[in-house]
Amino acid sequence: MTECDVCKIVNNKEAFHVIYEDEICFALLHESPAVPGHTMVIPKTHTTIIEELDDKIVEHLFVVCNKVSTILFDKLGAHGTNVIVNNGIDAGQDLPHVVINVLPRSENDGLDFEWTPKQSGQQVLESLQKKIQIYSDPIFLGKDELPDIKIQKPEQSITKTSSNNKIEKKENYQINNLKRLP
Numbered sequence: 403m404t405e406c407d408v409c410k411i412v413n414n415k416e417a418f419h420v421i422y423e424d425e426i427c428f429a430l431l432h433e434s435p436a437v438p439g440h441t442m443v444i445p446k447t448h449t450t451i452i453e454e455l456d457d458k459i460v461e462h463l464f465v466v467c468n469k470v471s472t473i474l475f476d477k478l479g480a481h482g483t484n485v486i487v488n489n490g491i492d493a494g495q496d497l498p499h500v501v502i503n504v505l506p507r508s509e510n511d512g513l514d515f516e517w518t519p520k521q522s523g524q525q526v527l528e529s530l531q532k533k534i535q536i537y538s539d540p541i542f543l544g545k546d547e548l549p550d551i552k553i554q555k556p557e558q559s560i561t562k563t564s565s566n567n568k569i570e571k572k573e574n575y576q577i578n579n580l581k582r583l584p
């Protein structure tokens with residue numbers, strides 16, 4: 403039923419060079435690698451972008467990527483690794499299924515992921531921070547299953563404000579934050 407090329411691989415793994423598999427995902431060598439040892443870590447569940455995956459699966463995928471990375475360091479003598487997700491067509495994603503690439507790197511391997519840094523004024527940064535931060539609470543604190551991790555608001559955005567009212571707000575925030583901790 404599926405048209406997805408990656409799901410076809412999932413169903414025909416024997417034809418590929420799989421280096422690891424469990425019930426959630428598998429890792430295989432890229433057939434047209436950027437460098438030798440280029441590995442793809444792929445969730446078995448069909449999902450187009452990583453945001454659609456359950457948090458637990460995302461967590462597991464990155465644990466697997468980390469272990470693959472360790473293997474590439476230890477067994478292929480990599481000097482570094484890149485762990486890359488092209489998430490969405492505009493981000494260079496060319497397959498309709500989540501794939502995490504783990505690339506072993508070495509000096510002069512011919513790969514270049516450099517970009518030209520651009521200037522960003524303080525106003526732009528602050529406005530972006532405000533715009534994004536407003537969604538932090540519902541995204542990070544709105545889920546019961548979130549973890550034993552203490553989430554802290556960046557101090558900067560709170561202390562920079564001027565009125566007493568804001569200081570109260572800061573205290574309230576901390577109290578609210580504590581309430582949310584397990």
Ligand SMILES: [Zn+2]
Nearest residue numbers: 406409448499
């Ligand atoms: Zn698929």
